[in-house]
Amino acid sequence: KSLLLLLFAICSLASWASVTSYHFYDTAPTGQRLYYYKTSDSTVSVSGARDISGNLIIPSSVIYYSTTYKVTALDYEAFSYCNDLTSVTIPSSVTSINGKAFENCQHLTNVTIPNSVTKIAGYAFWNCFGLTRISLPDSLTEISVRAFGSCTGLTSIHIGPLVSSISPEAFVGCVNLDTLYFNAKNLQENVRWDNVRLESGFSTLQLRYLEIGDSVQSLPFKIFSGQSDLPSITVPSSVNSIGNNAFEGVNT
Secondary structure, three states, rough: HHHHHHHHHHHOOOOOOOOOOOOOEEEEEEEEEEEEOOOOOOOEEEEEEEOOOOEEOOOOOOEEOOEEEEEEEOOOOOOOOOOOOOEEEEEOOOOOOOOOOOOOOOOOEEEEOOOOOOOOOOOOOOOOOOOOOOEEOOOOOOOOOOOOOOOOOOOEEEOOOOEEEEEEOOOOOOOOEEEEOOOEEEOOEOOOOOOEEOOOHHHHHHHEEEEEEEOOOOEEOOOOOOOOOOOOOOOOOOEEEEEEOOOOOOOO
């Protein structure tokens, strides 16, 4: 009996993300039930889901008791362990994807992130190894710790012009991510609370192709150090500041 209950619980996790707190629920355009938490008199966040599988389109707004609420965020663990989820379209009303939002969605292959999202929080796509590529919007400013950790299917990534913060472990475990299109205007150096300078957000990668865009003005401390497999690097004329050891160990 205990084994049967355990199996039932595991199977349930595949299609039902934990719903820790919500005010109401509604049906998504693709038929799944989404739970919402009111964050103001006119906005809500998606706090969880039930019976999630296949393709999901998250609405930009929902109506509850004749009031229209704008969907502005995906909450902590909103879709975690939804293993039958294969595709997600996030509306342009959303500005933040919070921690572990899609953690362990192992069959997720496609995510459309709109040009409104500014932050992807820690572990947001942790262990989504079905993802082979993801388009990050130009609105993005921050990629937090292990946001894409252990996404072993990822092979390339594009960093847009407004990104100013990338955690040293943002892409840890992405063993096949070897192509980087980097266009961040002024990426900030990673510094610990006690002022110790940390590695860059790309230190865990082994890049084979790097393209630095014309929006880039500065390259911080050790940003591409240790990338010994890069055949060449072209630094555009827009770059006016290069930090210490930015290309340390690069054999080009």
